[in-house]
Ligand code: SF4
């Protein structure tokens with residue numbers, strides 16, 4: 123728990139300055155499932171990146187990259203919106219490669 | 233001590249003046265300020281403000297982005313968005329429009345957005361009425377905005393300009409409402425002195441807020457949810473911002489006086505220094521009252537007037553200093569708080585608590601009801617025996 127600050131010690135108007143705050147690891151809220159991607163099906167449309175409520179979809183430039191599981195809360199929105207069904211939801215305890223990146227049915231090394 | 237200008241001063245002033253309504257004065261101020269964004273919805277008696285300003289923009293005399301929204305709720309929402317993003321933002325409204333904005337005015341104030349609003353003060357429904365009183369602005373009383381009530385078109389122009397650096401002062405960062413009486417000021421042409429465009433632009437300077445949302449180098453989250461552990465602290469900050477207003481306004485008023493020769497204070501004392509009886513009022517009626525005060529002074533009566541320009545934050549200390557020596561004070565409210573006394577009366581009573589004058593409270597001018605010099609003389613007459621009228625009095629009501 124952070125120490126509670128005085129009224130004149132915090133930014134005005136409720137503004138949250140990104141560098142000053144602890145980012146809560148929303149990944150801890152996951153209830154059973156997490157996304158994984160088959161990169162061979164991904165067409166880099168970035169719809170998943172746009173729709174993820176927790177900015178847990180990572181992009182590299184304009185290319186889809188993978189999932190930041192520390193922040194992914196497993197809502198499955200990304201799998202729902204993916205036009206090519208590249209994203210599948212798998213049990214949370216299933217072993218997946220880093221960032222959930224799979225290629226041709228196997229783990230994809232970064 | 234403020235007195236009327238001499239005849240020679242008046243002639244010199246008229247030579248340089250333009251004949252403009254208060255609405256046009258506010259629009260000229262906006263043209264010169266040239267805000268980035270102006271989201272707006274028309275409503276009587278604010279319409280001529282936005283109509284005149286829209287024409288300036290259409291003619292290329294200002295480069296403001298005017299957003300014609302579908303309601304005042306949307307106007308204020310768009311204003312909040314624009315101001316948060318980092319644009320200098322203004323809007324204008326009146327009466328029901330202000331009522332519809334109120335939810336978002338609270339949000340603008342709590343998000344500390346320096347949005348300047350021109351208000352054409354008008355009665356609230358119902359019954360529906362388009363004429364002046366101060367009920368609409370009183371809706372915003374507790375919202376956390378700075379509030380001015382001006383007396384005439386010149387003040388309407390001047391306060392629109394002064395409000396910009398006041399709102400944007402980094403110790404303040406609050407919305408400002410500049411209320412001009414509907415029709416009496418908005419639609420009445422008077423000689424106004426306009427400053428040079430360039431001088432006004434230099435006076436208001438560049439818009440700079442601490443956390444513009446579109447500054448990607450300094451990413452921020454704005455308007456988030458607050459739990460019981462911080463909500464109270466953020467409310468306390470709003471009071472601190474209000475506490476910073478008197479000094480910030482003094483600085484702005486000094487700079488403005490250096491530019492224009494017109495020095496404004498939160499209050500205006502008119503022939504008060506040796507007054508035994510005084511009236512306190514806001515808005516255009518102060519003009520009529522000065523005439524009556526002059527007449528009565530000529531007859532040897534020790535009467536005076538205190539005009540309150542800044543209603544939020546209320547200049548409690550200044551009011552107390554100005555009225556502390558006056559034995560009998562009548563406060564004239566142009567709005568009601570049903571079931572209690574008038575809102576201005578309550579502020580003045582608080583300011584004078586313990587100072588000992590006898591006080592009376594009058595309501596006048598609701599829904600545009602005229603206030604005549606004879607009514608004002610009657611108030612001064614009644615003030616000779618203030619104890620006889622402790623209850624709220626209604627000027628010009630049929631009873
Ligand atoms: S499941 Fe997909 S959309 Fe939902 S939080 Fe995780 S990455 Fe984002």
Ligand code: SF4
Nearest residue numbers: 164165167168170204
């Ligand atoms: S929505 Fe599907 S196809 Fe589009 S970028 Fe995301 S994973 Fe790739």
